[in-house]
Amino acid sequence: MKQINKFLYLAITVLVMNSCTEEIEPLETAFVTFEKNAMDITVDPGSQTEKEIKIYSANTTGSDRTFEVDVITDETEVDAAAYIVPTSFTIPAGTNTGILNVTLNDVNLSLLDQKLVLRIKNSENLFVGDDLVLAASQNCVDAVKVKITLGFDNWPEE
Numbered sequence: 031m032k033q034i035n036k037f038l039y040l041a042i043t044v045l046v047m048n049s050c051t052e053e054i055e056p057l058e059t060a061f062v063t064f065e066k067n068a069m070d071i072t073v074d075p076g077s078q079t080e081k082e083i084k085i086y087s088a089n090t091t092g093s094d095r096t097f098e099v100d101v102i103t104d105e106t107e108v109d110a111a112a113y114i115v116p117t118s119f120t121i122p123a124g125t126n127t128g129i130l131n132v133t134l135n136d137v138n139l140s141l142l143d144q145k146l147v148l149r150i151k152n153s154e155n156l157f158v159g160d161d162l163v164l165a166a167s168q169n170c171v172d173a174v175k176v177k178i179t180l181g182f183d184n185w186p187e188e
Contacts, residue, residue: 061088063159
């Protein structure tokens with residue numbers, strides 16, 4: 031009798047788990063975010079560099095979508111003459127990926143990281159991800175730059 035009960039429970043479990051074939055349609059959520067929350071940019075002394083930053087949306091549409099980008103000057107440490115950030119970017123039709131090209135010049139940059147903070151401008155019916163913090167610095171020509179990042183859990187005192 032016990033063996034029959036075990037077989038019966040197993041059969042019911044298999045039937046219940048395999049009968050879930052309902053497909054859920056994706057929501058038309060208007061969400062846009064940078065590919066990362068933090069990135070490094072280094073510039074050779076006396077020159078400039080361009081950084082390609084990918085931006086993703088939660089869905090694809092049949093038309094181009096344009097979004098605005100702001101430089102958060104209160105949090106930015108890089109000299110305003112050192113960077114060129116477009117005020118908007120476009121995500122082409124049929125895809126969920128856009129490109130933002132940021133140009134950085136060697137104007138008052140040091141070997142230490144300086145922050146350049148970017149934010150996708152929030153509007154009605156649009157949800158945006160976190161700000162992007164670009165760590166801008168001058169490239170070490172004759173040396174190796176080492177960056178150590180320590181990540182702590184919820185109890186860093188341990």
